[in-house]
Amino acid sequence: MIDILMDKILTIGLEHFLILSGTLFFIGLFAVLAKKNVIAVLMGIEIMFSAVNINLVAFNRYTAAGTALTGHVFAIFVIALAAAEVAVGLALIISIYRQRTSTDVQDYDWLKW
Amino acid sequence: MAMAAMFYLIAFITLGSALMMVINKNIFHSALLMLVSFVGVAAVYILLHADFLAAVQVLVYAGAITVFIIFGIMFTMKGDPKKTNPFSKNAIPAAVLLLLFIVINAVTVVITVWPLSNLNPPETTVRAIADLMLSKYVVGFEVTAVLLLTAMVGAIVIVKGVKKSS
Structure with missing residues (x-):
């Protein structure tokens, strides 16, 4: 029993990468x-993007190895989208900062009534 | 065995720096820890035999996105730097909920039977990715190019503001 468990822990497989990427996603x-600063929120979104990319590449490596690299292509598209998202997100933050002089998410309450 | 040692070291660095990024009270230090986490993800790609993606990860995430974020921090920082990145009031419920999610995710991954393939991964991936991207997924490739251009122009317009037409 303990031998099987040690073997599972020491031979790195798909499960290890999935647990790593899931944990990174939830961080x-x-x-x-949980953060107040809106730039910290944007940084959390970037961490989530890269966690999802690990997932795509790990599935491509362990379930479709040697046949196609669709997961890699998909991951490249996700990276391009992340770059576009961070540019527009920071532009919006700087534009709002000019009016509110704050980066606290609690102060972004125009739509609250 | 060596693979396991490398994996656990890289996983520890990646997850540890991501967690320190969330906990840190100084937003600039958070950005630097996010950079460490991105480089750790690039190392994970190398473990997965994705050499091209590792290079792209370092270029785009560790290079471009971190610089973007640091410029954003410089534009908006004021007051004491040690208090620029506080927790909001729902930090503790969020921590409990996400700890639960991490456990659920790990248990689900372990008890699921995955359809694994026994083939070896290719030595290099660049040529195969280029073939796929410019043949089967060429529409997505072009749409992504247009989207990047639109996002950059849109970001400039949002920051600069629109002149009133007289």
């Missing part, structure tokens, strides 16, 4: 939910 989600 990023924790930054999004």
Whole structure:
């Protein structure tokens, strides 16, 4: 029993990468939910993007190895989207900062009534 | 065995720096720890035999996105730097909930039976990625190019503001 468990822990497979990427994703989600500064929230979103990319590449490596690299292509598209997202997100933050002089998410309450 | 040692070292660095990024009270230090986490993810790609993606990860995430974020921090920072990145009031419920999610995710991954393939991964991936991207996924490639251009122009317009037409 303990031998099987040690073998599972020491031979790195798909499960290890999935648990790593899932944990990284939830750390990023924790930054999004628990931080006050809106730039910290954006940083959490970037961590979540890179965690998702690990997932795509790990599935491509372990379930479709040697056949196609669709997961890699998909990951490249996700990276391009992340770059576009951070540019627009920071532009919005700087534009709002000019009016509110604050980066606190609690102060971004125009739509609250 | 060597693979396992490398994996656990890289996983420890990646997850540890991501967690320190969330906990740190200084937003600039958070940005630097995010950079460490991105480089750790690039190392994970190398473990997965994705050489091109590792290079792209270092270029785009560790290079471009971190610089973007640091410029954003410089534009908006004021007051004491040690208090620029506080937790909001729902930090503790969020921590409990996400700890639960991490456990659920790990248990689900372990008990699921995955359809693994026994083939070896290719030595280099650049040529295969280029073939796929410019043949089967060429529409997505072009749409992504247009999207990047639109996002950059949109970001400039949002920051600069629009002149009133007289």
